Amino acid sequence: MSTHPRLGLNDHFTNPVRLSLMAALAGVDEIDFKSLREALDISDSALSKHSGSLEQAGYVTIRKGFVGKRPRTWLSISADGKAAFTAHVASLRELTAGL
Amino acid sequence: MTESSSEHGVEAAPPGRPLTPAEQLALLEGSHAKLAAVRTRAHRRLAWFATVLGLLIGAAHVVPSVFRPDESLPAFLTAMGVYVVAVLVVTVWYLRTRTATTLGGGRRYLLGLAITMVLYAGALTLLGRETWPVALVVGLVIAAPLVIAGWWRRA
Numbered sequence: 001m002s003t004h005p006r007l008g009l010n011d012h013f014t015n016p017v018r019l020s021l022m023a024a025l026a027g028v029d030e031i032d033f034k035s036l037r038e039a040l041d042i043s044d045s046a047l048s049k050h051s052g053s054l055e056q057a058g059y060v061t062i063r064k065g066f067v068g069k070r071p072r073t074w075l076s077i078s079a080d081g082k083a084a085f086t087a088h089v090a091s092l093r094e095l096t097a098g099l
Numbered sequence: 100m101t102e103s104s105s106e107h108g109v110e111a112a113p114p115g116r117p118l119t120p121a122e123q124l125a126l127l128e129g130s131h132a133k134l135a136a137v138r139t140r141a142h143r144r145l146a147w148f149a150t151v152l153g154l155l156i157g158a159a160h161v162v163p164s165v166f167r168p169d170e171s172l173p174a175f176l177t178a179m180g181v182y183v184v185a186v187l188v189v190t191v192w193y194l195r196t197r198t199a200t201t202l203g204g205g206r207r208y209l210l211g212l213a214i215t216m217v218l219y220a221g222a223l224t225l226l227g228r229e230t231w232p233v234a235l236v237v238g239l240v241i242a243a244p245l246v247i248a249g250w251w252r253r254a
Contacts, residue, residue, distance in 0.1 A: 014117035016126055023127050024134050028141065029206075031199035039137050040130075067195055089127065095120045 008091030010084050017042060017050045022085045025060060025077035033073040051075055059084060074097055117194035141199035142252060148193040149208055149249020155186050156215055157242030160222050182184070211248025215241055 013019045020040050024031065031039075037047045054060040059081030063074040077085070159182060159203065168175040218241045225237060 011117075012162070014123065016118055016123075019118070019126055020130050023130060024137070027134055027138055029200040029204055031137070031141075032197075035137060035198040039133050039246055059237055092120045092124050092127075096124055 002031055005091040005094035008087045008094075012054065012059065013067045013085065014090050015050070017046060018054060021054065022059065022075070022077065022081065025075060026082060026085055028076070030063075030076040033075065036075060039041075046082045054081070105218055137199055138201050141197075142201045142204065144193065144197060145200065145204050145208060146187060146249040149211060150246045151189045152186070153211070153215055153242035153245030153249070155182065155189065156245065157220055157238035157240075158182060159238075160219060160226075161231065161234045161235045163226055164229060205245040207248045207251055208245075211245040214244035214248075218244065 013022055017040065019035070024036055024039055032042075034045065037044060040047065046050055051060055051062060055062050061076045061078050063076070065072055065074065154192075160176045162182060163175065166178040167173040222237050222241060229237065
């Protein structure tokens, strides 16, 4: 017996910024903070806040490094994040089918 | 700068209100173009880096055939010096300008690099026994896996 599609929805992704962030990370191996911020049209602090929350949930991996002497932050989606996001999008499609 | 979803093609939702499923899907579709541009830029950068690096590794096989160390050691050492500097320059350029890695791009690059290095090691047995045109062809064969891996893109 199949479960209702609403059960596949993830509360972490109902916020527009987090949803956009997960969609962006799902399409790359890794992306730097600045490029992600520009792609999502959000502020540094907003991206920090939302990526930090998703990192705490285990959906995003944040790696800090240096290019020369300049610090650079890289973000990527974790395996758990990928699975949760895929399930979330599949549930969205199922719920909205026929609308 | 805003956290509103209107910039991604969805009517602005009041701050803090979770999006409905239809709004979420619309948001995902609206943000696709901007993300595609980021991925395309990252793909091209990796592709050009892999191309130049692959050709440089292939050139490492050709250099001893063109600038034979037994004929002119200074010419050979100069050519190898230029080669090393070129590898360093292209690597630093890529590391400094890289802003993203496309999905699977890193794995494909490593696989291409591994095959290229295996071919390079195998071709060492030919050194000194081939003319420079043959060495040039072998150099291109050595470069091919890395170049192809760089430009390969998931459907």
